[in-house]
Amino acid sequence: MSITLKARHLVAGAIAVVVLAAGSGALAGSGTFTDVGESHPFFDEIEAMGGAGISTGFPDGTFRPGEPVTRQAMAAFMGRGFGRVASAEGAGTVDDPLPEVAELGDVTIAAGATQGGNGYVLVTGWATFQVVAETTCPCAVNLQITDGDSTIEGAGTMLSNDDVEPTSGAALGGAAVSGVFEIPADEIGTFTLLMGTLDADAVVNGQGNVSALYVPFDGTAGETL
Numbered sequence: 001m002s003i004t005l006k007a008r009h010l011v012a013g014a015i016a017v018v019v020l021a022a023g024s025g026a027l028a029g030s031g032t033f034t035d036v037g038e039s040h041p042f043f044d045e046i047e048a049m050g051g052a053g054i055s056t057g058f059p060d061g062t063f064r065p066g067e068p069v070t071r072q073a074m075a076a077f078m079g080r081g082f083g084r085v086a087s088a089e090g091a092g093t094v095d096d097p098l099p100e101v102a103e104l105g106d107v108t109i110a111a112g113a114t115q116g117g118n119g120y121v122l123v124t125g126w127a128t129f130q131v132v133a134e135t136t137c138p139c140a141v142n143l144q145i146t147d148g149d150s151t152i153e154g155a156g157t158m159l160s161n162d163d164v165e166p167t168s169g170a171a172l173g174g175a176a177v178s179g180v181f182e183i184p185a186d187e188i189g190t191f192t193l194l195m196g197t198l199d200a201d202a203v204v205n206g207q208g209n210v211s212a213l214y215v216p217f218d219g220t221a222g223e224t225l
Contacts, residue, residue, distance in 0.1 A: 033063035040065065052216040053113030053185040054081040080112045080185075080216070087211035093132070094141075094197045094204045101144070104208030106192040112216055113185035119216045123152075124178040125193035127208030131159050139199040143177040145210070147191050152179030159204065183214070 032050035036043060046063055049055040054077055057063045069077075090105030104127050111119040123145050131137050142156035154177025183189045193210035 033057050033061060035062040036065055048217060049077075049081070052081070052119065054216060082112065083216075084109060084112070084214045085211065087209065089207075089209045090193070091205070091207045092195060094195060094202060094206070100198075101194045101196040102206060104143075104193045104195050104206050105210045106190055107210050107212045108188060108190045109183075109212045109214050110188045111183045111185050111214060118185060119183050119214055120218050121181045121183050121189060121191065122178065122213045122215070123181060123191045123210065124176070124213075125154070125208055125210040126174065126176040127193070127195060127206045128172060128174045129157070129159055129195070130172055130205040130207075132203040132205055137199075137202060137204075139197055139202040139204065141173065141175065141195065141197050141202075141204055141206075143175050143208070144194040144196060145177055145179055145191055146194060147181055147189055150181070152177060152181075154178075159202075180218070182218075 031037060031043060031047055033046065036046050040046070042065065046055075046065065050057065050063075055063065086107040086109045088105040088107045090103060092102030092104050094100060094102050104125070107123070109121060111121075113119055125143055125145055127143055129141050131139075138158055138160040140156050140158055143154040145152045145154075154175055157173045157175045159173045177193075181189065181191065189212075191210065191212050193208050195204070195206040195208065197204055
């Protein structure tokens with residue numbers, strides 16, 4: 001059977017489409033987007049954007065990696081992916097009677113990304129403590145950070161008034177705490193710095209600072225650019 005010239009052109013065109021698709025990664029494996037397979041040279045980076053919710057792709061499930069990026073699309077990528085920061089200061093007292101914990105400030109921060117993604121918030125807090133009365137210590141004081149659902153404990157410190165001059169009535173100490181919280185896309189998280197003591201009779205003042213830094217990627221493979 002002979003093939004006409006027109007038919008030969010159609011066959012050649014079909015082969016070219018298949019080759020181009022394979023070269024783009026469409027036939028090289030599965031991922032977040034149907035046209036970006038594991039053989040694509042930027043597979044990991046594109047997967048990271050999809051996993052973090054920075055890019056949702058097109059309604060048909062494609063990413064279309066070879067298409068130009070419009071200014072509006074770039075604005076969406078930047079708005080979802082860029083970090084943001086918040087900080088606050090506060091003061092509190094652990095006293096007798098209870099409470100045995102006191103708030104030293106809280107920060108509120110919004111996640112970037114879009115539906116289906118997750119981001120991460122690095123929260124750092126530090127504080128200085130002051131014993132109010134000479135008769136209440138030695139005592140252990142520690143810092144905590146909480147988002148209401150989970151709590152990160154910091155290293156504690158011991159306060160003592162053994163060497164305090166009678167006229168001052170105070171001893172100073174300090175501590176710090178930090179941790180990473182996962183935050184779903186489009187959600188707003190509030191993170192509170194707490195001062196606690198193991199001695200219910202202690203009277204301790206604290207002055208603290210808490211800051212939060214949002215980033216779209218964590219440190220695991222596949223979510224790092």
